[in-house]
Amino acid sequence: MNAFLAQSERRAFKQAMFAVRNEDAALDIVQDSMMKLSEKYADKPANELPMLFTRIVQNTTLDYFRRTKVRNTWTTLLGDISGRDGEDDDFDLLEALEVESGAQLAQSPQQALEQTQTMTIIEEVIEKLPARQREAFLLRYWEEYDTAETATAMGCSEGSVKTHCSRAVAALSKALKLKGISL
Numbered sequence: 241m242n243a244f245l246a247q248s249e250r251r252a253f254k255q256a257m258f259a260v261r262n263e264d265a266a267l268d269i270v271q272d273s274m275m276k277l278s279e280k281y282a283d284k285p286a287n288e289l290p291m292l293f294t295r296i297v298q299n300t301t302l303d304y305f306r307r308t309k310v311r312n313t314w315t316t317l318l319g320d321i322s323g324r325d326g327e328d329d330d331f332d333l334l335e336a337l338e339v340e341s342g343a344q345l346a347q348s349p350q351q352a353l354e355q356t357q358t359m360t361i362i363e364e365v366i367e368k369l370p371a372r373q374r375e376a377f378l379l380r381y382w383e384e385y386d387t388a389e390t391a392t393a394m395g396c397s398e399g400s401v402k403t404h405c406s407r408a409v410a411a412l413s414k415a416l417k418l419k420g421i422s423l
Contacts, residue, residue, distance in 0.1 A: 241289075244286065244289050245277070249270060252273060252297050253270050255297060255383075256270055256300075256301055258366060258367055259301045259374075259375075260304060261367065270297070273296045273297045290385075291392060294393045295393055298393070298394075361416060365412050365416075366408075369408050372394070372400075373404045373405075373407050373408040376390060376394060376400075377405055377409070377412075379394070380405050387402060
């Protein structure tokens, strides 16, 4: 269980960060999800943990949005409109990326810069995708789930997963072309 959680922590954080766009909330979501997995599903076989954990992270993220909506409603109703502290998060997703063994690293500073700029553009586009497209894209291409696993995790059909992924890839491709980047 510990090895699985250590291996999955960063990916779950990225997924939560893309969804809530708040580092502290994303950390809380991942921590809560890890606790739920270890408390309720520690006896499950290792091959079932990835799907369970993905679903727990998704449900915990939805719970976060529900709680936020209720808090905002009550805050407004009670007249305590203090506003959010519009501070900019200094979190950089590129710093959180873990270089996987066997990944090709840039050979020169120019290539490293181009790779960093491309990743920044990709992350900006991913953040702007509709929630279902973003979820399907991240599960399929970042988590490397197959179509059936993604459909199960999202609670939809495989056709819907393919549609969401296709639209996400099209949006990403269009944004990269607009920036002069060809794949």
